[in-house]
Amino acid sequence: FPYPEFVHSLESPRVVFGFGSARLGPLAEELDRLEFTRVLFLAAPEHAEIAQRLADRVVGVFTEARMHVPVDVVDDVVELATERGVQACVAVGGGSTIGLAKALALRAGLPYIAVPTTYAGSEMTTIWGLTDSGLKRTGRDPIVAPRTVVYDPELTLSLPTPMSVTSGINAIAHAVEALYAPDGTPIVALLAEESIRALVRSLPVIAAKPTDHGARGDALYGAWLAGICLNATTMGLHHKLCHSLGGTLDLPHASTHTVVLPHVLAFNAQHGPNAVRAMASALQVEERDAPRALQAFATRLGAPISLAELGARRDGLSEVVEQAVNVPYSNPRPVDAADLMALLNAAYDGRVIG
Template sequence: MQPFVYNSLPARVIFGPGTLSQVGREIQNLGCSKALVLTGPSQSKKGEALKEDLGDVCVGLYSNATMHTPTNITDEAVELAKNLGADCVVAIGGGSAVGLAKAIALRTDLPQIAIPTSYSGSEATAISGQTENGIKTTQKTLKVLPEVIIYDVDLTLTLPAQMTITSGINAMAHAVEALYSTESNPVTDTLAEQGLARLAGALPILSKDPQNSEARSDALFGAWACGSCLGAVSMALHHKLCHTLGGTFNLPHSETHTVVLPHTIAYNTPFATAAMTKAARVLGSASAAQGVFDLAKNLGAPYSLKQLGMKEEDLERAADVAMKSPYPNPAPLEREKILSLLRDAYEGKRPL
């Protein structure tokens, strides 16, 4: 066995159906009594219901969590938390709510409880992103890692089929990058393969039967496994491109990951053959890049940046932004090759 380094992350994970009922007890376990609930506009009803369930333990609700975590939204939420005297935050929703909780924790050190309702996987990482003046930046620090993650399978039953697919492929991107990361190791490799397998098996079922609780459970576990992988290693080209397209051009988060992933896999495969062979085997495909592309397209997910509203004339700028402050990557980063990757993703070409 080759030498390796593995950093485990300290987090309490509660997984299963109906686990939302344990939020109050977990707040008490943290030594807290004044929780601010965070959610986004589309999940506001879940936020209201949780606020009511918590009773006096909840001092307020902020329901304007926004995609890509704009700094002005964080400013508002931090000010509200201070005014209410909150001693912890509870995020319920997708990556936007979890991202906002992380941004608040980064500034205030307030403890977090994350209750994801999608498969973003952000809750399992110590990575925080924010967008300011059209540029999305990230940093890695244990200050933003939630103290508690509550995975309630029941909360994912109402996730629309289309969002289920794109959110699930977004989660798969975490595992793929972990496999070819410069910090890959046997622990994360095993977890990545398991996460990919669970999601690849569950998503076709959920595209036809969104209420299938067993497939929902598999997908949610897969999302946690994939997120945990990325939390233990470094991000690479795929996340850099998606952060560029989301933060600078405001493209939707999970859909962008879905479109870009096959092309970043193809870009890196010649320099990470063994890693991508593992991914291809799990996906039941001769090529990991084609396996992900076909999975997305066959399940009715978007497969081109054009479909997401990207303008062809902005591809050059996207390549320029992506080349600034690059993340470690197995394949050398060359502007013209990245521009070619973006053009293929724009057109929705099936990777060779």
């Protein structure tokens, strides 16, 4: 039994899940239930039309959320919210849009409903991020959790296939690191394993047929569970590296996770056997082959497997290594600068693992 001692405390927002739940009654019912009558609607541009269905409850629409939540955008939206006498927000989009709603909750105390349209999982966490003068700060505060999360797989039908695949593997990364986290519990492990299974079975179907309703529901279900894992545990080397790579080399969030995860899984294999076991079982391979099989899975689904493909500069890798060794973080296997440089060089080249 891998959890002889643990403390389990899982807080998680109310979830309304269902195909059409953002388009049909359930989202409006949630607004009524929470008595949100003057709402600011934050949306990725492709989902702005949902605001029309909520009629006169919506007193403002903002579609300019940007990756990593720049403070000048937050300033603009706080001004708009004050001007319109806004009482709450509805955030429809990926991690960037939900990140903006979190910043408003933190800054102005505005509660919100999250309607996620990617698999990033931010809606399940109390983690916020803000970028000021190129520097990204993150923290935890219960005030940034949404009052309700409305998961509507219909909204993900338009998520382009490459983004669906990388965002799904981003979610798998949360589950993988939860399986070797120092604060993992048997319940979190069940959620993580189920999340990996749901995403591994649904992503190939989505890659072949992006409009498959069943697979879209399955992937969003897996992403929800992965988001719970992200919130419940302390992430390790993988998330640290992706955070530094994104910030230092300005790389896209989900693709960076996709490229790096097999390398970290291989690096931590001996020290985090539960993660390898769960991946191997979902991918139906031997445990020792799990990291390589995960990389092959990404390749089969057309995802990038090298940092070079993402436009990274090789000469920027040493800065990432420096950041990663200077900030304390949890990882089942001790890490030094030489290990990290080797790992990042392999990820840069997309070298086959194993």
